[in-house]
Amino acid sequence: MTHYDHKSIEAKWQKHWATNKTFKATNNSDKPKFYALDMFPYPSGAGLHVGHPLGYIASDIVSRYKRHKGFNVLHPMGYDSFGLPAEQYAIQTGQHPAETTKTNIEGGTDKSGNKIAGYRNQMDRIGFSFDWDREVRTSSPDYYKYTQEIFIMLFDSWYDNDADKAQPISLLESRFRESGTNNINAATEEDLRHFTAAEWNAFTEKEQQEILLDYRLTFLADTEVNWCPALGTVLANDEIVNGVSERGGHPVVRKKMRQWMMRISAFAERLLTGLEGLDWAESIKEIQRNWIGKSVGAMVSFQLDSHKVDVFTTRPDTIYGVTFMTLAPEHELVDQITTAAQKDAVEAYKKATAARSERERMADVKTISGVFTGAYATHPLSSEPVPVWIGDYVLAGYGTGAVMAVPCGDERDYAFANYFAGQEGMPAIKNIFDGVDISEEAYGAKDKTPLCNSDFLNGMSYQTGAMAAAIEKLEEVGSGKGKTNYRLRDAVFSRQRYWGEPFPVYYKDGLPQMIDRKHLPIALPEVDEYLPTEDGAPPLGRATTWSWCTKENKVVSNDDDRDCVYPLELNTMPGWAGSSWYMFRYMDANNEDEMFSAAAQEYWNNVDLYIGGSEHATGHLLYSRFWVKLLHDLGKVTVEEPFQKMINQGMILGESAFVYRMVPMFECQKTKVSLGGTLGVNEFLFGNREVYISKDLIERDFVLDKSVKSVKDEDIYKHFYYSADLHKALDKSYFDDFKKKSEKSITKKSYDLITNPEKDFVLKYKFFPARVENNFLKNGNILKSEVIGVSKLLFADFEFYNQLTEIKCSFEVEKMSKSKYNVVSPDDICDQYGADTLRLYEMFLGPLEQAKPWNTAGITGVYGFMKKLWKLYHNDAGFSVSDEKASPDSMKTLHKTIKKVQDDIDNFSFNTSVSSFMIAVNELTQQKCNSREVLEPLAVLVSPYAPHIAEELWSLLGHNESISEAPFPVFDEKHLVESSKTYPISFNGKMKFTLDLPVDVSKDELEKMVLANEKVQQQLEGKQIRKTIIVPGKIVNFVVG
């Protein structure tokens, strides 16, 4: 084989790696360990496109590099295979999601006969060094039985704020037995009942269980949830984008439901502080910090008759500025405190608010609305009456759902007070800032300003301790205490879906009971349809065998009416359950006795390099940190953070091709009224065919309306263009002709209208963009007329503008997706250029973290490099490498490349090492180098990036072992040492020419040599040297004048 044949080489080595299990990682080794992990893919039916493997290639390069560097590398892959798309497909086709998921992973044919390549096959073709023996799938019972076990662990735990860790619930029970709720500082809801040891011991079993439920880290609660009627399920906040569901874009409403919750809020502080030590992009940490949303302040109680209204404030020091209070319309006290006179107004407002969707409320921030309840609370310090309002700018879900309004220092309160100024219940704004004018706006910069009208706080400011003094006073009078609030809410954990982990829970007397761990997994039951039941129960409500027998300890038929049979939970777990702990399962993936052994976890510790998209910032990355902290507290793992170093790869964008459909219209120049389809203009001009035109021809032949300043590409169709020539031809005879030809479709009224010279109608065009499937393009951007007949996106009855047979498409960069017809499959690239070229090219596109458009045009350069690399080891007759010593130049090329590649991988700068490979191969070709001394280490150098060709060359070089563990070449400085250096010689900082000067001379000598130079003298002629800067090895600069 003399030419580079990527197909046979790649097939050969992929098979070799698979049969020899080349990349199998061992759990005991003398080598240092390295764990590189990619974010769990969801195996969709659309398959991989070239954007997906980007991160996998990067982690694979690092993994292979670390093996060369002598590490024991764990580089696993698996599937987050529970999820909504498979379920929706199941609803549509009736196919079991397990089947479609299997097909999507392993390949096959879908229900409509489309061939599915399968994620696994697609990945195998790219030559990843995954240890496939450790593959996990979240939807496999062997895996999810441990997800169920972790749920039980959460149920069996409570959060002890004093120890600042999760503790077994048995510990809480024994403390209750001994001393009741005394000295218990647990993460729970506010205001739980207190009891003594004697009371506890007197409670019935059921009562005790009910109380414990309030403390558990996963608990049942009636919560207002985001209910999506179209999907028949509840969505988490991060599954809603702009008020509609992330998947499908369905509307979302609020509804109260009994749900399993996760007490992630107990971990808020640790999740926040834990971020500090992580080597993550600052932006991701910032997103998590915002999401956790810590604010320090105080709880303040206002007495209102027999009621107590609690508010949270970050500025208790402004307490004397309280002018009124506002409650969320949903606040539970509203009905009780509203006076008879205000009842109607309050009811009407509550109704109006409830009718507005969450989305409307969020979008409409500017409108101020609210109603006075008629009630007055008592100021805890001044005892003055404080009017109580309701308003939807106060969110029911944050803090206590009530605020003390301090208009002099808060913009929203100020706006509210001003809007209702003069009405009943809205007193004049109290100003507590000394010497500050608040007649125009609230005083935002209040931190340093001394307070006035504030009793004991007068003269103090926020910065000089007013806050602490206020809290102290409030505590003294029993009306408040210091408190830290978090925006982070407890996470809803129940989903009304089929394709997820079942809960290991049955219900006895309405109380949830955990099934013993030894009976897991509780396998997903079969159902006849994947939809909610008639009466609104989740899909599992359709299962006929879905009850738990406590005697036999197994799932039995619902018809079984023995006393020991209880109904099982009908909800399933959300998508993030399985992905929150999978990184540990990989450490010991085939363990049948436990989720992973302590020894395996201790050996692999945590993930050294995690690569994936930044879209998981508030979902997966936060929840898995939460679960790991729990596993840590319960002694299950030795680490508290799962992902030490993370890199977020940028999205690869697709280029969508467009042509434009011409739509002719008449427009009156005076009134700008346009008349289109009803006149039959299209029929007359184009014989009722669609006419397509390209953007360049629009720009060439049509003139944009003068009234339009500039047009963005995507807006091109919103404006009229007109053809200058056609405009000229629009005299009366044209319209007579028009009328004759299209008698039927033109009314007399329209005809009179457009032929009336005073009205001055002209012909104009709109251009509507039409997508073109990428595979119909020739030479990248040419659309030929013959392919339109088979296109799904363009009208079959068509012609091109001016009867052209082909036109040039224009492009827009968009997200790569099946629905946009701009997907490029890695399989096609592997066919045409090979996996090594694909790997190199994906890296060559630019920095890993940056989003970039995929443009196949540049790939030929990388393919050319592969061929040149191959040719270095071959002559016309075949493989040819000499054992002669390499030239110093070649050694220099080799060693500078070693250094560069090493530095680049350490900095995750993969694009620059591809360049340096190209430079090396270009130089070695130039030098006609074919010495083993250089070519052997070069193969190892290239191997992480282009492993197939490297293996092939390695074996041609006479090695029987795989290249994968060959030691990485050692960089030796001595090959780079030179006797001279090319100095840039500049004058006043501007480089004029370069000089080759010796390296090993002193600064003074250097200066003498430079000054002796003829060119330097020429430059200096007639000028004076003011200063000479010589930086040895860098630059020579003369300041002249």
Next chain:
RNA sequence: GCUCGAGUGGUGGAAUUGGUAGACACGUUGGACUUAAAAUCCAAUGGGUAGUAAUGCCCGUACGGGUUCAAGUCCCGUCUCGAGUACCA
């Protein structure tokens, strides 16, 4: 609105602690080989300008200032684009 990030040739992008801006690749142009095409190889390629030429000169890293012998890099201000977030009391 707030927070963060980014603006470099026709294109993707290089440029270590401030030290030769545009590496590498695509594209384009010209040439060699070929009946032709593909492939391959060679040369040129930021803009302007003077010269027959060798070779000069000027301008250039979004825009306006500043620090420095020297700024894509540091500082101040402005603009544009992208991402995240959104009544959080």
